[in-house]
Amino acid sequence: MNTLTLIRPDDWHLHLRDGAMLRAVLPETTRHFGRAIIMPNLVPPVATGAQAAEYRDRIMAAKPLNSKFQPLMTLYLTEETDVRDLRAGAEIGLISAVKLYPAGATTNSASGVADFTKVKRVLENMAQIGLPLCVHGEVTDPQVDIFDREAVFIDRVLDPIRRDVPGLRVVMEHITTRDAADYVREADDNLAATITTHHLVINRNHILVGGIKPHYYCLPVAKREEHRRALVAAATSGDASFFLGTDSAPHLDSAKLQPCGCAGCFTATNTLSILAEVFEAEGALDRLEGFTSRHGPGFYRLPLNSDTVTLTKGEPVAYPTAIDTPDGPVTVFDPGMPLHWRVTE
Numbered sequence: 001m002n003t004l005t006l007i008r009p010d011d012w013h014l015h016l017r018d019g020a021m022l023r024a025v026l027p028e029t030t031r032h033f034g035r036a037i038i039m040p041n042l043v044p045p046v047a048t049g050a051q052a053a054e055y056r057d058r059i060m061a062a063k064p065l066n067s068k069f070q071p072l073m074t075l076y077l078t079e080e081t082d083v084r085d086l087r088a089g090a091e092i093g094l095i096s097a098v099k100l101y102p103a104g105a106t107t108n109s110a111s112g113v114a115d116f117t118k119v120k121r122v123l124e125n126m127a128q129i130g131l132p133l134c135v136h137g138e139v140t141d142p143q144v145d146i147f148d149r150e151a152v153f154i155d156r157v158l159d160p161i162r163r164d165v166p167g168l169r170v171v172m173e174h175i176t177t178r179d180a181a182d183y184v185r186e187a188d189d190n191l192a193a194t195i196t197t198h199h200l201v202i203n204r205n206h207i208l209v210g211g212i213k214p215h216y217y218c219l220p221v222a223k224r225e226e227h228r229r230a231l232v233a234a235a236t237s238g239d240a241s242f243f244l245g246t247d248s249a250p251h252l253d254s255a256k257l258q259p260c261g262c263a264g265c266f267t268a269t270n271t272l273s274i275l276a277e278v279f280e281a282e283g284a285l286d287r288l289e290g291f292t293s294r295h296g297p298g299f300y301r302l303p304l305n306s307d308t309v310t311l312t313k314g315e316p317v318a319y320p321t322a323i324d325t326p327d328g329p330v331t332v333f334d335p336g337m338p339l340h341w342r343v344t345e
């Protein structure tokens with residue numbers, strides 16, 4: 001098999017930032033993807049319907065001409081989120097999901113939720129109207145080891161929220177553990193998970209062995225190899241609870257290569273080539289379309305994209321090592337293996 005035609009993929013977890021960075025990275029996504037769930041962790045966060053509408057306008061203005069790309073906006077859940085504003089945004093189709101960051105869990109999450117009882121009414125309203133909650137699933141308790149923060153989050157936060165608010169539709173974002181994959185697989189249809197490109201490729205050794213590799217540092221941090229294997233198994237299983245959310249998270253190299261560097265891997269540019277390589281190695285190329293193009297719209301109750309992309313296998317593809325912005329380069333994720341599948345149309 002040397003060509004592969006897929007319903008055009010969507011990205012169910014994407015950071016586009018704003019201003020010059022937005023303009024630099026957006027074409028990397030619009031080249032291949034039909035839609036993307038846009039993360040609201042700007043500074044200040046996208047926390048109201050009005051802010052989401054303005055951000056959407058800035059994305060549309062930055063879009064390459066002729067691109068049919070559709071940004072799907074999210075609201076950043078805070079302890080002050082206004083139920084009426086949220087419901088109004090959902091009703092007019094402006095808001096596709098709400099994002100829960102535990103306060104302090106990751107990049108720009110200071111406005112996130114510290115006291116979960118304060119957001120219960122919002123969550124109950126979301127359950128009523130079927131609006132998905134996208135969850136950054138890590139506890140922030142300093143006592144909990146960073147490699148355990150996702151597994152502990154399931155027991156301490158996610159499972160209690162789902163019991164407390166029956167019917168709430170939840171996407172556990174960028175899962176990194178066997179624990180999360182098992183929890184999602186065994187749950188009902190109200191729970192799904194996104195899996196990133198980079199977590200299918202790297203484990204924690206890639207970050208730490210032979211010198212520290214800041215470009216492989218992201219949150220949740222990559223775990224042991226057995227967890228990566230569990231993610232590959234989930235992604236290639238055909239189970240509709242698992243779909244692609246790249247979590248492509250651009251930071252300037254000058255912000256990553258620091259004594260205290262930012263978390264995030266930038267994968268928008270080469271994601272489809274990497275995924276084809278990973279799925280082919282598992283003998284699962286026939287399941288790639290489910291992961292990239294079918295399961296996400298299914299969960300979000302949206303139509304499939306009406307056009308396609310075609311990948312062709314051949315000599316290794318040369319991707320740029322970095323994307324230029326007026327403020328400096330953003331390094332493209334290096335999968336550490338040759339990529340033989342290129343998007344040809």
Ligand code: NCD
Pocket residue numbers: 015041106107136217218219220247249250263264265
């Ligand atoms: C994301 C970012 O840079 O905004 N970073 C990351 O490592 N994934 C935030 C996030 O999704 O946690």
Ligand code: ZN
Pocket residue numbers: 013015039247249
């Ligand atoms: Zn993210």
